[in-house]
Amino acid sequence: MSYICNIFYYSMISGKFAITLHILTLLSKFPDEYLSSEFLAGSMNINPVLVRKEIANLKKHNMVESREGKNGGTRLAKSVKDITLDDIFKMTFQKVSLGYAKNDPNPACPVGKKINQNLDALYDGINIKISAQLKDISLMEFTDKF
Amino acid sequence: MSYICNIFYYSMISGKFAITLHILTLLSKFPDEYLSSEFLAGSMNINPVLVRKEIANLKKHNMVESREGKNGGTRLAKSVKDITLDDIFKMTFQKVSLGYAKNDPNPACPVGKKINQNLDALYDGINIKISAQLKDISLMEFTDKF
């Protein structure tokens, strides 16, 4: 039995990357202000608590700094030139995959026994390409499109 | 209001690609036999109905042919040299994405108004790279690893 595998194998695409990038884009547009989670959530039309959760993640990676209390909020802690989309990708995504079958395959079958390891290798190659591509795009380049 | 957008934007990674590739790998190992959905499902440890659903998709793309009735089953309809992983990707995936926020963003916000179009452009670039990479891998090359 290997329940543990499936915890990793099964993965729904959440909005984490998109929400985080949206937050950073807004912060970059008001570099000198502390923006509230309610303001940020208003642009995305989502719940402010979700925004604060992603901000907690951004803080963990030293991308932003927050001020609590009245007139509090969040602002960028790094230059938009020094943040790449790959940084954001790595902060919010474990790994891009094209999916795995939900259950552990039959270990008695030669194909079942090795399918996930071969898929892993395939997906690893894809992730390397994606990271390389995203590393070339700075947050500044992305936000300049708005 | 544009509810319709979200139907496309929200996307969970299903096991379609992995299941389809697993099916094709098994079929390639027994090129002269009609394999039953129950046998195929046994290797993946999933329900035979799920397998038949993916086989229906494979048939739509002329990758396999099925025989109904007793002793029926499915076999490859093309050479393993003539199927690429990109063919399978395009059959089973609309598009790889790093996700979108679930709700339509605020159109009154300059960032909200354009975020999804800019994410789309970003993800399109990623998909082009993935396709190029997968196009170089034939089903034969993949199945030779088992």
Add this chain to the structure above:
DNA sequence: TTTATATGTAATTAAAATTGTTACAGTTTA
């Protein structure tokens, strides 16, 4: 010093998507 406003976080509920199951009609072989 008090009030208002905001973060930080946990816990619970709701919603959305995939997978599993059941059922059964239709097909083919022996």
Add this chain to the structure above:
DNA sequence: TAAACTGTAACAATTTTAATTACATATAAA
């Protein structure tokens, strides 16, 4: 004619994400 298999549809169960609620804590300003 019986057995075994495909092909689907419909529905239930599972899983994951998002929303909501609640409240402790922090800070600014009146």
